[in-house]
Amino acid sequence: RMSEAREDKRIRTAASPGSRWAFQIGTLLGIPIRIHATFVFLLVWLGMSAAANSRDVPLEIVFVLALFGCVVFHELGHAAMAKRFGVKTREIVLYPFGGVAWLESIPGGRAELLIALAGPAVNVVIAGVCALVLAAFALPHPFRQTMPWENAGMVQKLLSANVLLVLFNMIPAFPMDGGRVLRAVLSLSIGQHRATRVAAFVGQAIAAAFVVGGIVSREPFLAFIGLFVFLGASLEVAFQARREVVAGHAAREAMITKFETLAPQDTLGRAAELLLAARQHDFPVVDAWGRVAGVLPRATLLEALARSGRETPVLDVMIRETVSVAPGAELDAVLQLLQRDPSKPVLVVEDGALRGMITFENLAEFIVLAQRIAR
DSSP states (O other), X not given: OXXXXXXXXXXXXXXXXXXXXXXXXXXXXXXXXXXXXXXXXXXXXXXXXXXXXTXXXXXXXXXXXXXXXHHHHHHXXXXXXXXHTTOOEEEEEEETTEEXXXXXXXXXXXXXXXXXXXHHHHHHHHHHHHHHHHHHTTOOOTTSSSSOTTTSOHHHHHHHHHHHHHHHHTSSSTTSHHHXXXXXXXXXXXXXXXXXXXXHHHXXXXXXXXXXXXXXXXXXHHHHHHHHHHHHHHHHHHHHHHHXXXXXXXXXXXXXXXXXXXXXXXXXXXXXXXXXXXXXXXXXXXXXXXXXXXXXXXXXXXXXXXXXXXXXXXXXXXXXXXXXXXXXXXXXXXXXXXXXXXTSOEEEEETTEEEEEXXXXXXXXXXXXXXXXXX
């Protein structure tokens, strides 16, 4: 019976939620590797910059690709360590500013500490291998010149880049790994909630210093990084506060039980009528046997109406890859699912039948009510 209880709380997803504007380039360790569309603009910008400064454009692009390969291995380090603690990594997405490993959940304490350290540890290993290669070929020491990006060899540049990646990621500020390391260490003595607030305060102080330093030195990129770090720390505090509220609650306590559903053969015109009449934004699609066939969010409905018209069957445009949980699933896990993709509802399914759904909006209402009641 204990195993059945665990099964009841397990999250079930038809597929990885993916990322908008990102396309898959491969799979490593069973984890989809995706590149965000904006990454292409980075390559174009670097190519134009290299050409304008009479540098070797193909070599510069190869270096950037090699550097992002190091970022992929960095994220795989996080994923491999997370797997040791039973945490699944849904995907790794590469953005122009770096990579993100999307974990199914974020454990605290010792687990978070080791997961956060695993990424920079990979870069330390890569830097060590590069140093050995440099020593083997008796190449110039990488730190005899100041920032030797222009004239150094590829191996030397990769060594320097990986050292910088370690130093940058270990800054004790969210969303960098150093911020998570700081929180994990503090949580061992003062608890996760207080540790998050202290780590966020430290991160925001560092971010403010970056912004001021960037303005004084007229380095807009430094100021941009400071702003990014400040916002990241603020979001982490807000997210942790929401997790504290939903802790101990189950999906059945927050789910919507009165809502309209669509059949696969219904038209988009019918869906539009329900959108206006029911003031409901997301519509589960249920087949004749009562099984969930998909979901039709408001954004998908409006886009399909403009593209295909009112007579188009819901079956042609619905999202088939739904995210579902059992009624007894922990609400904290549902919050993390919605945080990753607020545009799709989480469906509550029991014995194959749809029992309810949880949207980002109604979970936010549940959190507000729970906070008021707690006062």
